[in-house]
Amino acid sequence: MSPSNRRSFVMNTLAGTAAATLAARPAHAARSKLVLGLIGCGGRGTYLAGTFLSNPDVEIAYVCDPDRDRLASGAKAVGGRAPRAVSDLRRVLDDKRVDAVIVATPDHWHAPAAILACKAGKHVYVEKPCSHTIREGRLLVEAARRNDCVVQHGTQVRSTTMMIEAVQALREGIIGEVLVAKAWNIQKRRSIGTGRPTDPPAGLDYDTWVGPATMIPYQANRVHGGWHWWYHFGTGDMGNDGVHDIDYCRWGLGVERHPSKVVALGGKFFFDDDQQFPDTQQVTFEYPAETPTEKSRLLIYEQRLWSTNYPHNVDSGVEFYGTSGQMFLSRRGKIQVYGPRHKPIDTQIEGEAQNAEKHIVDFLESVRAGKRPNGDIELGHLTTTLCHLGNHATRLGGSLQFNPESEQLVGDESVRQLVTRDYREHWGRPT
DSSP states (O other), rough: OOHHHHHHHHHHHTTTHHHHHHHHOOOOTSSEEEEEEEESHHHHHHHHHHHTTTTTTTTEEEEEEEEEEHHHHHHHHHHOOOOOESHHHHHHTTTTTEEEEESSSHHHHHHHHHHHHHOOOOOHESSSSSSHHHHHHHHHHHHHHHHHOEESSOOOOOOHHHHHHHHHHHHHTTTTTEEEEEEEEBBBBOOOOOOOOOOOOTTHHHHHHTTBBBBOOOOGGGSSTGGGTTTTTHHHHHHTTHHHHHHHHHHHHHHOOSEEEEEEEEEEOOSSSSSSSSSEEEEEEEEOOSSSSSOOOEEEEESSSSSSSSSGGGGEEEEETTTTTEEEEETTTTEEEOOOGEEEEEEOOOOOOOOOOHHHHHHHHHHHBBBOOTBHHHHHHHHHHHHHHHHHHHTTTSEEEEEEETEEEEEEEHHHGGGSSOOSSSSOOOO
8 A cells, every 4th residue: 555545544544434333322413512521630630631622522511539639630620611520420420411431540440430431321531451350341341332332442542643554554564474563661660669558638538539449448659649550459550551552562463352371470670669560571472373374473562660771762662573574663653664684664654652632532523423433442451451461470470371252361260360350349349
């Protein structure tokens, strides 16, 4: 495909002409504004609120957070539009005027909040990763389909023109058949220190913040900012930041299913603090051939959270290895392609860093048109599952067998139970 034809393909993709139409959900084209609710008013939530509001056909009617200070920040981010500020997301979901919600909570609330929103007939823009467990991810996909809701996963690379063009070039065989892809997430993180349980601050409704997770005592470095690094609430940096690179790694590799085997090593090699997830990981996923004409594929993930030295002088990226060449691609807006013997290939693909603007526009257009978005929740579930599998295999220090059809781990009960978690009897329970 020529560059001009490839760009036509990209425009069609961004416009949604190639996307599947939702079966029964009515389009919102006739309404002048889409009414949204913001659930989760931390830094990411307030950023998303401002980005959504840069579209003139959007109104944010609610902001929701169990933390009083963050709730005030959310209301301020929405500006002079006087949203209703609530601490209970059910009040947002009960309002029939609300068309969609933005879920920007801690990870353990992503799927429960999004499932409840779908059950209430709301479309959802859910931040990455879309789930805290593999089972939650499947429940969210089912809730979206059952209620004909648009659910967009917050991996913005899916709406980035450079990425769409690059993946299309891979499909056209620019480096032959892609058999191996390697993603990396290498950056210098900060210590979360050590802490001890205390009473929660007066402005935080900690019971609601914990939500459907089993209750554990409040500790300052387990909540705002620190929750990423605790098994109980987060998914580590593989789910926090690495999920972006894993997403376009899987996309370019061309695998639209789960792997069957995961092998991982790693741990806390650098930090001496309370965080539980590894700061160092090497994870390999195997996608065995399913037909006599198909070839097996490998997806590799590398993580170092204590380094400022990284491949291609960029902290996150992917190398695709094909039978006739290699492509380097980064969501920081970089692309290089080589043929046999490392001969450079000019793709005429312009560099473009990921951003949320196009992804949000795609979500809004998908809601209005009643079509599947670029980052549809099924795609998000496939990618997020890799993060969960990688973290489990690293924690166990070895290999895991996974049944792609049943989405179950193979092994004894202690291994099989990793696909889900215990929930307390809370109104947000994802059943």
